[in-house]
Amino acid sequence: DGGITQSPKYLFRKEGQNVTLSCEQNLNHDAMYWYRQDPGQGLRLIYYSQIVNDFQKGDIAEGYSVSREKKESFPLTVTSAQKNPTAFYLCASSAAGNQETQYFGPGTRLLVL
């Protein structure tokens, strides 16, 4: 059953804490992406990776970090430097190329305690 999985579904962060969101895909896609969605807003790009061991900052990368050690995995760490982390985080993947469709995982909702 091919697709994109994200875990956990809900995540609670305490002040000063780093948390990591998981994203795994078995679609054999080269490219993976992280987006953030705030209520009533569109999606904003945090980071993306076109190939293993390489990634680029998106529009709102400050306070976040990523790694791409495996083709299938693209974890996102929300660091304590991100002062307003409460949002819906969406991971996506696509084949290589600008015309390729991005497919989304089910999302992780991050809340601050």
Add this chain to the structure above:
Amino acid sequence: QKEVEQNSGPLSVPEGAIASLNCTYSDRVSQSFFWYRQYSGKSPELIMSIYSNGDKEDGRFTAQLNKASQYVSLLIRDSQPSDSATYLCAVNGYSGGGADGLTFGKGTHLIIQP
């Protein structure tokens, strides 16, 4: 800074009528255009993609692209209550062939009235 503009709505359409959703974009070199549907609390799912000027039809959905006017639209024929959702317009640019992230509009909230 790339921008994608959509009317946030809500857009209310009677069941069985045509729903028309519009989107404009700022980056003239944009190459690829996508419409996603998002139900409340869920992740976006692709409805249509379009790359060339003109119309592209898929079932009840038609996407229209006019690059000269920097305008993309989505028509939904025979609207059903299950079409009630937020529709996101997304645009990809050109960076030498790489797979870059999308720039999204804020979405149009569509309500189909039974």
